[in-house]
Ligand SMILES: [Zn+2]
């Protein structure tokens with residue numbers, strides 16, 4: 222079987238795991254303090270002050286604000302309501318001091334705030350904004366698939382025999398069982414997750430599958446937004462690392478951010 226035939230044979234498995242995802246459509250403007258945006262001025266209120274870095278204690282750079290009540294209709298209220306905000310320390314002296322571990326509250330801060338009343342006067346936080354603002358003015362839908370490191374958990378099993386240079390690929394739910402030369406069946410050709418900034422879909426894990434668990438109910442958190450290096454935010458997480466904002470499916474106020482690189 223060549224790779225195309227393998228992909229065809231696995232179509233029912235692929236169909237089950239296809240998920241919609243959305244690329245943000247941006248304009249180089251800041252927009253209102255409650256708009257979905259990269260960088261620029263977020264909504265800051267009396268109960269939601271501008272967060273500081275846990276390491277250098279300086280104000281963090283605003284990276285992302287998502288108006289959860291104004292996402293593509295197909296998502297419904299899956300991620301709840303309010304503004305999801307991500308802040309990150311971009312100072313040189315803090316590089317390498319963390320930021321990759323969800324819930325560490327060191328270099329990153331992610332939260333859901335509920336705007337009420339006027340936002341903070343813009344004169345104060347303006348000085349914390351270094352990166353150019355990009356307002357999210359729309360979403361471009363595409364179909365995403367799970368990253369190869371996630372296939373095993375989803376019932377697609379790869380068994381490599383490095384001596385024989387063969388790969389045995391099994392999908393028990395389809396009674397699929399095939400042994401091929403290793404080069405003929407790369408997992409990436411079967412299904413892989415798109416890199417770049419995106420809403421929903423599947424995380425493009427750079428290393429291992431790493432859904433954090435909700436500290437309250439211990440459920441695995443779900444992917445909300447992938448924040449990639451140097452896409453809409455002019456910043457690199459480590460060496461071309463890729464970050465993920467996740468949320469507890471039951472406790473929508475509990476959100477986390479982590480990233481990984483090679
Ligand atoms: Zn810092």
Ligand SMILES: [Zn+2]
Nearest residue numbers: 435438469472
């Ligand atoms: Zn929970």
